[in-house]
Amino acid sequence: MTTPHAEAANNTLPYEPEKATLEGRNKVLGFWLFLGGEAVLFGTLFATFLALRNQTNDGPTANELFHLPLVAAATFILLVSSLTSVFAIQAMHRNRPALLRNWLLVTVGLGLGFLILEIYEFSQYIRHEEFGMTTSAFSSAFYTLVGFHGAHVAFGILWIFVLILQMSRKGLTVVTAPKVYVSAIYWHFIDVVWVFIFTVVYLLGKVG
Amino acid sequence: MTTDQHSPEGGIKHRHRHEGPQRHIVVFIFSIVLTLIAFAAVAAGGVNATFAVIILLVMAVLQVILQMGFWMHLKDKGHLLPIIFMLGGFFIAGTCIVMSLYWVWWD
Numbered sequence: 001m002t003t004p005h006a007e008a009a010n011n012t013l014p015y016e017p018e019k020a021t022l023e024g025r026n027k028v029l030g031f032w033l034f035l036g037g038e039a040v041l042f043g044t045l046f047a048t049f050l051a052l053r054n055q056t057n058d059g060p061t062a063n064e065l066f067h068l069p070l071v072a073a074a075t076f077i078l079l080v081s082s083l084t085s086v087f088a089i090q091a092m093h094r095n096r097p098a099l100l101r102n103w104l105l106v107t108v109g110l111g112l113g114f115l116i117l118e119i120y121e122f123s124q125y126i127r128h129e130e131f132g133m134t135t136s137a138f139s140s141a142f143y144t145l146v147g148f149h150g151a152h153v154a155f156g157i158l159w160i161f162v163l164i165l166q167m168s169r170k171g172l173t174v175v176t177a178p179k180v181y182v183s184a185i186y187w188h189f190i191d192v193v194w195v196f197i198f199t200v201v202y203l204l205g206k207v208g
Numbered sequence: 209m210t211t212d213q214h215s216p217e218g219g220i221k222h223r224h225r226h227e228g229p230q231r232h233i234v235v236f237i238f239s240i241v242l243t244l245i246a247f248a249a250v251a252a253g254g255v256n257a258t259f260a261v262i263i264l265l266v267m268a269v270l271q272v273i274l275q276m277g278f279w280m281h282l283k284d285k286g287h288l289l290p291i292i293f294m295l296g297g298f299f300i301a302g303t304c305i306v307m308s309l310y311w312v313w314w315d
Contacts, residue, residue, distance in 0.1 A: 032290035036297035043301020047308035072247055079239055086232045086279050094226055188279045192272050198243075199268040203250045207260045 013095045017177035024178035031182045035189055042193055045148060046200060049141040053205065057136035060129050062205025071202045074117045075194065078153075081110035082191040085184045092180060097172040100180070104164050107187065111157045118150045142201065149197055152190050159183055235278045242271045 014020040018028060053062060088103035122143070125131040133143050160183050167176050246267040249260050277283040282291055 029289060032293055035290075036293035039294060039297030040300045040304075043297070043304045046301070047304040050305060051308040051312045068247060068251055072243075075243055076240075079236070079243070082275065082279060083232060083236045087229060090226070090229060090232075185280055188275060192275055192280075195243075195268050195271050195275075199246060199264050203246055203264050204261065206250045207257050207264070 013172065013177075014174065016093060017095075017172070017174045018092075018181035020174045020177075024174060024181075027178045027182055028185075031185060035185070038189065042145075042148075042196075045141075045145040046196065049145045049201065052137040052141040055137035057138075059135040059139060060125075060131045062138070062142075062201075063208060065125060065129060065131060066202050066205055068202070068206065070117065070121055071198055074114055074121075075198050077110050077114045077117070078191050078194050081107045081114070082188055084110065085187045089181060089184050092172065092177060095172065097167065100172065101164055101167065104160055104180070108157050108160050108164070111153055111160075111187075115150060115153050115157065118146070118153075122147075146197060146201060149190070149193055152193070156183070156187055156190055160187070232278065235274050238274055239271050242267045242274075 018024050084103050085107045088100050088107060091099035091103055131139050133140055163176070163179055163183055167180070170176055172180075246264050249255050249263045249267075255263075276294070281287060282294070
């Protein structure tokens with residue numbers, strides 16, 4: 001059996017390199033256990049938000065605050081970034097590191113776009129709507145839930161960017177492939193959480 | 209362990225098949241349509257609130273099932289354990305949500 005890096009030098013990569021080694025398979029499984037925990041964590045934040053969403057303490061209500069075009073734009077950006085990370089993994093399965101890197105860069109770029117939109121949204125609320133962290137139970141629950149998701153996006157951007165750098169040094173091997181695969185799963189999970197956020201926080205907020 | 213050799217270009221001689229992008233683009237289009245239905249139900253206004261809530265939740269759940277199945281590969285072989293753990297996570301998350309709503313609505 002050749003070593004992982006020799007394998008890359010010969011440019012032979014097993015099919016689905018993320019599952020080619022026991023370590024890789026363990027990483028993927030371990031990551032799913034982590035995501036199960038993440039689901040619980042976000043569940044508690046959603047539960048808190050749903051319980052407190054009408055406690056506005058004479059501050060702005062959800063219906064007054066939210067602008068759907070901004071939310072729609074953020075949703076679209078994150079959805080496209082989820083698709084581009086699928087393309088990245090497909091490029092990885094075809095052993096095309098350059099294409100993989102490019103799709104990851106597109107994904108990271110879109111993630112940055114989403115983050116900038118969210119920062120803009122929060123700053124608008126704080127400066128023009130007088131809707132701060134301590135305005136009401138609703139505002140605290142809102143910033144905690146949506147901000148926590150934003151922090152996950154920020155972490156994902158950093159993580160994938162570091163992986164791009166690492167691959168530029170070490171190449172695409174059975175060691176680096178599981179990391180990329182797991183980061184793509186993470187990115188999809190962020191998008192899945194956002195589906196619930198735009199539904200429960202923004203759209204339900206508009207319905208009342 | 210089966211290790212197919214890839215030629216640098218991605219190769220022609222394969223024992224395995226690479227899935228193309230088509231299926232994922234279909235999932236993407238479905239996701240967009242489900243999202244549009246949800247936004248339209250709210251933006252159009254005049255939709256009965258209870259009915260709108262049901263539409264929103266159904267659209268969200270459908271989209272999540274699609275994306276977790278195809279994009280996170282949960283529909284693929286060998287994913288029973290991840291599915292069990294995710295369902296376990298969702299079950300506990302759901303319990304928290306039901307408990308909170310029960311507290312607020314029927315206190």
